[in-house]
């Protein structure tokens with residue numbers, strides 16, 4: 453079998469695995485997307501909803517449902533200057549991934565896709 457064909461098979465298998473939606477970004481416990489604290493859908497190069505709210509002071513999970521045919525992720529920064537990155541999730545293409553995010557202090561955080569800086573949103577951590 454030609455290497456290119458093997459590569460395509462590997463890509464197809466990765467897509468199938470991603471579609472199962474029980475992978476985690478950090479190799480921790482698997483989480484069913486339905487059990488995630490919040491769910492964000494990436495569709496047409498935008499996050500829906502654009503603002504999500506979680507409880508402060510404890511780790512939380514974000515399910516990213518990517519309905520686009522291109523890779524997206526969620527990265528979390530202290531603010532839109534992106535001077536301090538707090539979290540960067542693994543890319544997912546046309547599937548779902550659940551991120552385990554460490555606890556954050558109460559406040560508003562800036563989120564975007566590492567590949568598409570125009571895809572932005574707000575993470576509100578409640579006090």
Ligand SMILES: [Cu+2]
Nearest residue numbers: 523524565568
């Ligand atoms: Cu993206």
